[in-house]
């Protein structure tokens with residue numbers, strides 16, 4: 001795991017993580033609208049819809065996704081990746097237990113943790129650290145686990161997960177080998193709030209022409225990632241909108257990307273992408289018309 005970048009350090013030292021309007025990215029986000037959110041929470045309570053929203057947030061869907069590649073090394077055909085992102089684990093009791101149970105019942109080759117492990121703001125991350133230790137400890141018993149940091153995470157979270165055996169990708173890559181084939185998995189630090197992403201560094205040890213997968217908490221750098229020749233971009237961050245209108249239409253997105261990048265499978269030029277709706281909630285512990293998810297992505301050779 002690389003040392004904390006200077007840019008992240010400066011932002012962390014400012015001490016008010018989670019105001020997500022830094023740099024103009026995604027200003028229209030729950031976390032930038034505290035007054036609106038207080039009114040929204042009050043209205044939920046008086047309309048008795050809050051309990052329903054909380055139940056929705058508990059109801060995790062297992063998404064099984066297949067993505068086809070014509071350049072996937074044959075040894076990696078049918079590789080199954082477990083993607084768990086946006087846990088905000090200190091925001092919901094029993095979520096850690098649910099994640100461990102679901103992951104325990106699944107067959108997969110390796111696991112990726114997509115960032116946003118914390119719910120609480122500022123320095124109050126003790127509960128998030130202890131719950132993430134609980135989850136990571138179980139996941140690493142079953143497979144290799146890789147992780148990236150999100151806009152809610154202090155660098156300390158990367159250290160905690162690293163201590164548990166999670167291979168944290170902070171602007172770096174790993175080579176995965178199966179039979180005689182190799183692919184590369186790269187991870188970037190958060191681009192949304194910290195601006196600590198560095199694709200040049202993340203990509204620097206990957207040979208030309210290799211099949212490579214990028215994990216970045218937010219899909220906002222999709223153009224850069226496609227330009228760097230990645231075949232697959234995995235992301236979270238958007239929560240799919242979290243509080244949506246019927247048919248899953250997001251009211252607030254939290255990311256400056258076209259709507260097709262907000263959830264599910266997408267394509268940009270030659271690159272495939274998948275944005276998870278995430279498994280937890282942020283700001284308000286409710287979801288409407290936007291089910292939380294844990295995802296298994298199967299890589300397939302072919303068109």
Ligand SMILES: [Fe+2]
Pocket residue numbers: 086088116150237238239278282
């Ligand atoms: Fe999140």
